[in-house]
Amino acid sequence: MAFEPPQRLVRALGETAPDGDDWLEKLPERAQRAVALTGSAVERVQVPGGRSSLVVLVRTADGSAAALKLAPPRARPESERAALAHWDGRGAVRLLEPGGGEGVLLLERLHPDVSLRSLPEAKALLEAAGTLRRLWVEPPPEAAFETVGERTGRQAEAMRASARADEDAAPLVDAALAARAELLTAPPERLLLHGTFRQSKVLSGDRAPWLAVGPDPVVGETAFDLARLVRDRVEDLIASPSGAAVTRRRVKRLAESLEVDQDRLRGWTLFRATESGVRALRVGRRKDAELLLEFASWL
Secondary structure: OOOOOOHHHHHHHHHHOOOOOOOOOOHHHHHHHHHHHHOOEEEEEOOOOOOOOEEEEEEOOOOOEEEEEEOOHHHOHHHHHHHHHHHOOOOEOOEOOOOOOOOEEEEEOOEEEEEHHHOOHHHHHHHHHHHHHHHOEOOOOOOOOOEHHHHHHHHHHHHHHHHHHOHHHHHHHHHHHHHHHHHOOOOOOOEEEOOOOOHHHEEEOOOOOEEEOOOOOEEEOHHHHHHHHHOOOHHHHHHOOOHHHHHHHHHHHHHHHOOOOHHHHHHHHHHHHHHHHHHHHHOOOHHHHHHHHHHHHOO
16 A cells, blocks of 8 residues: 555654655655565554654554554654563553564554543543553663753753744743753652653553553653643643643642652743743744743743
8 A cells, every 4th residue: 555644744744854854755665664574464544643653553464453653763763662662561552573673663553543632631631640650660771761861951952042033932941941950950760751741642542541652762850751741732721711820730730649849840841841832933833832832931
């Protein structure tokens, strides 16, 4: 079959592709090779799919349902493979084969159209917290995962450049960078984190009710991981006249439910929301940027 990448993936990768990158152009050919390598039978491409990878729903040689994921090197698929192997299905989708080729992951099939976003907000946050608790474990000694300090260091450099080009964002960027500097002075733990955890990254499964997918793993403190969850359904928060108060209550409730320091969670939420906002500005997604930066201003 023809492997046409979903438009959502084309747009997202087009925003971040470095000069000369041909991964998207060669994706149909890569997908054909991955299917042949794993001995799978294709059912369909998952649409709309994600923003950093192609997911193909397949049947393995023994007829089992599975998902074949292909991601470019800049999405760090080998780091994802190492994290999924370490979790071994505890709170996360199970890796079915340790190999599969560079940038190719064969995963157990979940229900891709049913995420935690299908639940009422309070129930979704409760289930999300329970999933995160299972993922936060000691990192494997043999795997060299990126640290929170390393990842946010790269992001901080890009934020400074964006702030110089947009004076309106500069005060928030300054506050976010100051928060990061303080938070990195004495992190309370060093655990394996999902890295990009949110409600849409937790799917319904057969083996367990809810399992996390799509990690961009990083090693650091739990407040960093939880910070992305705080701003879930940000459009609803911004549209609400009490959005700022709801956000502050959410920070408090999530911090208490997962025994995370509330001030550290607030600081990382400020940094991550501001970083996402200025990145959206940088690629021309002004509406998204305005939502994120308004949210960040509440913290």
